[in-house]
Amino acid sequence: MALYSYLLLWMGTFLGVQLSAFEPGTPHALIFGWLYGINALFYLMIRSGCSERLKDPSLTFLQMATGILATTAILYFSRELRGAMLSIYFMVMTFGVFALDRRGLMLMALFTLTCFTGLQVFELSTSPHSVVFSYLIGHWIILALGLCWFIYVGGYIHNLQTRVRDQRESLREAHERLSAIAIRDELTGLYNRRHFLERLDEEMSLAERNGSALHLAIIDLDHFKQVNDQYGHAAGDEVLCRFSNLASQGLRRSDLLARYGGEEFVVLFPHASKQACMAAMERLRDAFASQDFGFSGAMQTSFSAGLAAYQKGESAESFTHRADTALYEAKAAGRNRIHLTGE
Numbered sequence: 001m002a003l004y005s006y007l008l009l010w011m012g013t014f015l016g017v018q019l020s021a022f023e024p025g026t027p028h029a030l031i032f033g034w035l036y037g038i039n040a041l042f043y044l045m046i047r048s049g050c051s052e053r054l055k056d057p058s059l060t061f062l063q064m065a066t067g068i069l070a071t072t073a074i075l076y077f078s079r080e081l082r083g084a085m086l087s088i089y090f091m092v093m094t095f096g097v098f099a100l101d102r103r104g105l106m107l108m109a110l111f112t113l114t115c116f117t118g119l120q121v122f123e124l125s126t127s128p129h130s131v132v133f134s135y136l137i138g139h140w141i142i143l144a145l146g147l148c149w150f151i152y153v154g155g156y157i158h159n160l161q162t163r164v165r166d167q168r169e170s171l172r173e174a175h176e177r178l179s180a181i182a183i184r185d186e187l188t189g190l191y192n193r194r195h196f197l198e199r200l201d202e203e204m205s206l207a208e209r210n211g212s213a214l215h216l217a218i219i220d221l222d223h224f225k226q227v228n229d230q231y232g233h234a235a236g237d238e239v240l241c242r243f244s245n246l247a248s249q250g251l252r253r254s255d256l257l258a259r260y261g262g263e264e265f266v267v268l269f270p271h272a273s274k275q276a277c278m279a280a281m282e283r284l285r286d287a288f289a290s291q292d293f294g295f296s297g298a299m300q301t302s303f304s305a306g307l308a309a310y311q312k313g314e315s316a317e318s319f320t321h322r323a324d325t326a327l328y329e330a331k332a333a334g335r336n337r338i339h340l341t342g343e
């Protein structure tokens with residue numbers, strides 16, 4: 001954008017010289033040559049990442065200061081076009097609107113006014129006879145008022161931009177939070193059934209492609225209705241949460257644990273042998289059975305589980321059905337046990 005703007009400005013200056021609106025000897029090639037050289041240096045600093053170490057990595061201040069100095073040099077050679085050429089300062093200030101806050105804009109405005117005042121003082125001291133005093137004051141006032149307007153409007157645009165950015169950021173965070181909540185079970189914090197079924201499909205595709213082992217365990221807490229009936233729903237919830245914590249801590253991070261519904265849970269074991277899965281499940285069964293919930297002696301906390309190994313080419317329905325059948329067998333065999341399905 002800077003290169004394009006400078007090109008337009010160069011063309012304007014060149015035309016101004018041809019039409020005698022500028023001093024005949026205006027060294028426009030020299031001024032713009034320098035300008036392009038310095039901007040090429042800025043470009044290299046930004047592209048190479050050198051500018052990252054600076055306080056202003058986009059080099060906005062430096063780029064604007066260069067533009068303001070170059071504009072002051074061009075204004076020096078302008079004659080009756082001086083008033084119109086003041087607008088170039090505002091073009092340079094526009095660069096800062098999206099990158100600088102109100103304080104930064106004030107600094108750049110002050111720098112602009114200082115440069116222009118310096119130019120006027122220089123002209124007054126070197127050729128006082130060619131200076132029209134009313135023009136001099138008029139130009140200064142127009143520039144000062146224009147810069148004040150820029151600070152006000154620029155600051156407003158900057159604040160607006162910051163607010164939009166903040167809102168976009170909070171929307172992104174809210175979306176992330178919602179996505180995280182959508183895949184979790186509210187009571188236990190474990191993954192919910194929907195997320196589990198999605199992951200099951202993914203893991204089955206992986207096992208299909210790589211020929212790797214994949215086991216599925218369906219767990220059902222035993223006589224859970226009695227807990228609710230005798231000790232209330234809150235006690236039932238406490239048992240569900242305690243089981244979830246035990247299982248989360250006892251399983252490997254690569255195992256996928258989810259609440260399947262009610263007092264039913266599932267664990268997906270990717271890349272684990274049948275023996276390793278059985279051992280993990282037995283450890284969990286022992287840990288759960290030894291939990292003390294303060295229930296009366298007759299009531300034991302235990303679970304039954306069915307374990308199935310994924311068979312190449314089978315559907316998710318068939319895989320879960322086989323694990324479910326094994327669970328049914330475990331319940332029928334007296335509960336508090338884990339059954340492994342064959343075929």
Ligand SMILES: Nc1nc2c(ncn2[C@@H]2O[C@H](COP(=O)(O)OP(=O)(O)OP(=O)(O)O)[C@@H](O)[C@H]2O)c(=O)[nH]1
Binds near residue numbers: 221222223262
């Ligand atoms: N506290 C509580 N209870 C739940 C929740 N979800 C399901 N339940 C209860 O879990 C109980 C499940 O009972 P059943 O399906 O008869 O199973 P069970 O008593 O565990 O018997 P078996 O599975 O045959 O050993 C029901 O009483 C449900 O109300 C929950 O989120 N919190």
